[in-house]
Amino acid sequence: MKTLIILLYLLSIGTASAFGVTITKSDVEETLNQLDREIAKRSDYIHAREMRIDSIRRRLSDNISASRMLELTMQMGDLYNSFHNDSALIYYTKGYDKAIEVGDSTYAFRFRVQRAAILPLSGFIMDAVNEYSAIDPSALPDEEMVLYHSAGRQMYSYISSIFINFQDSRDFWNKEVNAHRDSLLNVLNPKSLTYDLYHGESLIEKGDYRKAKLVLLELLDHITPNSNLYARACHMLATIAREKGEREEETYYLALSAIADIKGAVREVMSLQELGVMMSENRDIDRAYNYLSAALTNAVECNANMRILQSSVALPFIQKAHSDQVDAWRNRIYMFIGFITIILIVLVVVLIALRKQMRKQDMLKVKLQSANHVKEIYISQFFRLCSIYIDKLNQFCKIANRKISSGQVDDLYKITKSGKLVEEQSEEFYKLFDDAFLHIYPTFIDDVNALLREKIVLKEGELLNNDLRILAFMRLGLEDTNQVALILNYSVNTIYAYRNKLRNRAYDRDNFEHNIMAIGAINE
Numbered sequence: 001m002k003t004l005i006i007l008l009y010l011l012s013i014g015t016a017s018a019f020g021v022t023i024t025k026s027d028v029e030e031t032l033n034q035l036d037r038e039i040a041k042r043s044d045y046i047h048a049r050e051m052r053i054d055s056i057r058r059r060l061s062d063n064i065s066a067s068r069m070l071e072l073t074m075q076m077g078d079l080y081n082s083f084h085n086d087s088a089l090i091y092y093t094k095g096y097d098k099a100i101e102v103g104d105s106t107y108a109f110r111f112r113v114q115r116a117a118i119l120p121l122s123g124f125i126m127d128a129v130n131e132y133s134a135i136d137p138s139a140l141p142d143e144e145m146v147l148y149h150s151a152g153r154q155m156y157s158y159i160s161s162i163f164i165n166f167q168d169s170r171d172f173w174n175k176e177v178n179a180h181r182d183s184l185l186n187v188l189n190p191k192s193l194t195y196d197l198y199h200g201e202s203l204i205e206k207g208d209y210r211k212a213k214l215v216l217l218e219l220l221d222h223i224t225p226n227s228n229l230y231a232r233a234c235h236m237l238a239t240i241a242r243e244k245g246e247r248e249e250e251t252y253y254l255a256l257s258a259i260a261d262i263k264g265a266v267r268e269v270m271s272l273q274e275l276g277v278m279m280s281e282n283r284d285i286d287r288a289y290n291y292l293s294a295a296l297t298n299a300v301e302c303n304a305n306m307r308i309l310q311s312s313v314a315l316p317f318i319q320k321a322h323s324d325q326v327d328a329w330r331n332r333i334y335m336f337i338g339f340i341t342i343i344l345i346v347l348v349v350v351l352i353a354l355r356k357q358m359r360k361q362d363m364l365k366v367k368l369q370s371a372n373h374v375k376e377i378y379i380s381q382f383f384r385l386c387s388i389y390i391d392k393l394n395q396f397c398k399i400a401n402r403k404i405s406s407g408q409v410d411d412l413y414k415i416t417k418s419g420k421l422v423e424e425q426s427e428e429f430y431k432l433f434d435d436a437f438l439h440i441y442p443t444f445i446d447d448v449n450a451l452l453r454e455k456i457v458l459k460e461g462e463l464l465n466n467d468l469r470i471l472a473f474m475r476l477g478l479e480d481t482n483q484v485a486l487i488l489n490y491s492v493n494t495i496y497a498y499r500n501k502l503r504n505r506a507y508d509r510d511n512f513e514h515n516i517m518a519i520g521a522i523n524e
Helices: 002-011 015-019 025-040 042-060 066-080 085-102 105-122 125-133 142-162 167-187 193-206 209-220 228-243 247-263 271-281 285-302 305-405 409-418 420-440 444-449 466-475 481-488 492-504 512-517
Strands: none
Touching: 025 042, 025 247, 025 285, 042 066, 042 247, 066 085, 066 105, 085 105, 105 125, 105 142, 125 142, 142 167, 167 193, 193 209, 193 228, 209 228, 228 247, 228 271, 247 271, 271 285, 420 444, 420 466, 444 466, 466 481, 466 492, 466 512, 481 492, 492 512
C-alpha cells in the first residue's frame, strides 16, 4: 500500500494535487483559533501530567523490589523529560546510581544515556558530550542501540541549535546529528512509525522535500494528534514549507505541532516560539505576544536554559510592537472621548487620593490612640513610683528622727553604713521598675532574645535581670552610663562590660542598639 501511494505521489504534478491537500487561509485561521483555545487550557493539561507524576511518586515510596524501583524511576524521569528538566536530571541520576548499586548494567546505560541527551538544555554542553562519549556502544546489546543513537541524535541536535548564528560550529554538530540518525535508520524496524519519522528527517536533510513530505503526511495518518511523534512530524512538515517559501502551510503545520505539544503538556518546545516570530512578521501582534509569552513561560517552568534564551531574544521586540499597538489604539480612543476621558481620569485620581488619605488618617488615628495609651501608662507608672518613694522617704525620715531623738545615733549610723537599707530599697525599686516597664513593653524579653544568638534565661521569680534592665534603660533613652550605674549600684566600667557582652551576643552587632530602640516603636 505504501509503495502504491509513493508511486502515485511521484507521478503527480504537485504534492497538494496528489493528496487533495490544499492549505487555505481559512484552514490556517481555524487552526490558529484552535491553538488559542488550547493555550487557554494549558494549565489543565499540565495538571493532568502532574497527577500522573504524583501517582508514580507515591508508588515509589512503597516497599518495592529494586527492579520495580528502577522501572518507576525511569518512568518518573521520562515524565519529567520535556516537562521539568532539572527533575528529569535528578531522577535519571538517582536511577543510574541505584542501577550501579544493584549491578543492573542495562538500566545503568539507559539512565546515563537519557541524562546525557537532555544535559544541553541546561547549558551543560561539554558535560553532555563527555557523558555520552564515555558510553562504549560496542558493549551494548543490539536492542539498546536504538536508544543509544536516538539519545545521541537528540543531544547533538540540542547542541547544534545553540550555534544557530555560528555556521561552522552548527555544521560540525549537525554532522553528528546526521550520523546518529543514519545509524538509527539502520537499527530501527523499517515498518515502525519512528522509522518513518527519521526517514522523513533524513530526506529533508538531503533536500528531497517531495518524498519527505509524502512520508510524513502518511505518518500523520497513523498517529494520534496529541503525541510527541505527531508534534515532531508537523514541525518537519513546517520546515519543508519554509524551505519552499509556503508561508500559509508553514504556519498551519507549526500550529498543529504546537497544539500537540500543549495537549501532551510538553514544555520544551520550538513550534510555539517559531510561530510567535511568524505572527510578529505578519503583524498579528496579539498572537505573537501570546505565543512567545507562552513559549517563554514553558521554557522557564521547564528550567530549559537554552529555550529561555532563545525565547527571550525575540520577546522584547514583540512586547514593543504590542506596546506600540496599544498606544495607537489608546490615541484613537482619546480622539473620540478626549475631554470626558480627562475628567474621568481626574475623578479617579482624586478618589484614589482621597481614599489613600482616609486610610492614612485611620492609621494615624489608631497609632495616636496607641501612643496615648502608652503615654497614660508612662504617667501612671511614673506617679506610682514617685508616690512609693515619697512614702519610703517619709518612713526613713521618721526612723531617723526617732533614732536621733532617743539618742540612738549609733543605730542610725549602722543602718546607713551597712547598705542593707539601700539594697532593700534597690530591690523594691527593681520590682516596681520591672513591673512598670513590662506593662509598657510586654513582649520586651522575647523581642530581645530574638536579637541574640545566646538567649537570656531568667531565674524563677525574676521579671528582669541586670542584662535586661540595662537594655530597658537603653530603650527608654537613658544613655548616660553614670546614671545607669548609679541606679543599678554598679561601676561605670561594669555597665560598659555588660553592654559589650550583650552586643557580642547579637546576630547584628553593628545595629544592636538601633534594634533595641525599635522594640515596641510605633511606625508611620
